[in-house]
Amino acid sequence: MIISEAENLKLARQGNQEAYTSIVETYQNPVYNLCYRMLGNSEAAEDAAQETFWRAYNNLNRYDEERPFATWLLSIAAHYCIDQQRRKRLPTVDLDEIIEFNAEDPAPNPEHAMLDTEFSEEIQRQLATLNENDRAVLVLRYFYELSEDEICQALSITKSAVKSRLHRARQHMADQWNDDQEHLTAERRQHESQTI
C-alpha cells in the first residue's frame, strides 16, 4: 500500500518514526545536496543532513501545512549550514572529496559523467569563495529554483535582502569565473612555452 506524503506527515506528527523514515528517504537527496553545496564536503554534509531531519522531526508540530514541506525542510537545512559556517569558518572546499570518484552515481555515459564531475568541481570551488549568506541564497535560487518570495520565507529575510544578496553573489560568481579562466589561460600559455 502506498501512503501519501500528507498521510506520512500526519503519522509522523503522532510519533510514528517509520512514517518519518519514509519522508527521510524521499527528501534525503535534496537536503544532502543543499548541505553539500553549502558546506563543501560529504562528511559535513551527511552530519548536517541528519541534523536537519532530526530538527524537522522535533518541530513537526510547528510545520505550517500550507507551505510546501520541501521548502520548510530546505529552510531548516540552510539555517543550520549557515550557523555551522559561522561557527567554524573553516575552508569549505575539500579537494580530495571533489576529485573522489563517486561509484554510486549512475553513469551510463562516461563522457557525461566526467563533464558532470568537472561542472560540480568548478562550481563548488566558486561557491566556496562566497560568504555563507550569499551562498545560501544562490544555492536555493539556482539549484532548487526557488522564487525570491520562497527564499524570503525559507531564510526569514526581506525581499530586498534576497535581491541584494543575489546581485552581490552573481557579481562575485562572474568575477570568480573570469579570474579562473584568466588563470587557466596563463597556466596553459606557460605550459606551452615550456613544451616548446
Added chain:
Amino acid sequence: MNHKPFENWILDELHLNASQKKEMEKHLSVCPRCKRLDTGWQASKRLMTHAQVKTPASGFSTRWQAYALKKQNLQKIRRYRLTLIGLFMLVFAASLTYMVASGSFLQMIADAFNDLTNMIVAITSGLSALGLWLYRMPIAIPLTLGFIFFGLVNAFIMVAAFTLWNLKQRKVQTDEIRVE
C-alpha cells in the same frame, strides 16, 4: 560610458523588452567590461544548472534512524539531569525557607562566626607559644631549619618553572610540525 544600468540588467536578471535587448546587445558589442561580466555570469549560471545533484552514500535513512536513537537517548539523559537539578534546587530552596522561617538559619550563621573566631584565637595563641619555644632554643637550630625549608621551597619553584617552560617548548615544536 554609463555601465550601471547594463550591469543591473545582467545581474538582476530582469526581463528585457525588445528595445532594451537591442540596446544591451549594442552596449555589449562595444563595452569589454560589461561583456566580461555577462560572459562570466552566464557561464557560472550554466555550471550551477548543469551541476549534478550530490547524493548521500546508500543507507542514509538507516543511519538517520541510528542518529535519531542516539539523539533520543541524549535527550532522555538531559531531561533526567534537568529533573535531578530541579529536584535538588527545590529541596535546597525548601530547606532554606524552612531554616530562615524557623530562625535556625540565623543561629547557624552565628555558630559559624563563633567557630571562626575561636579558630583564629587558637592559631594566634599557638604561634605565640611557638615563638616562645624558638626564643629559648640555640640560634643555630631555627636558622638551619629555615635554610633547609626555604631551600626546598626554592628548589620546588625552580623545578616547576623548568617543567612549565619545557612543556611550552614542546607545544611550540608540535605546532610547528602541524604547520609544516
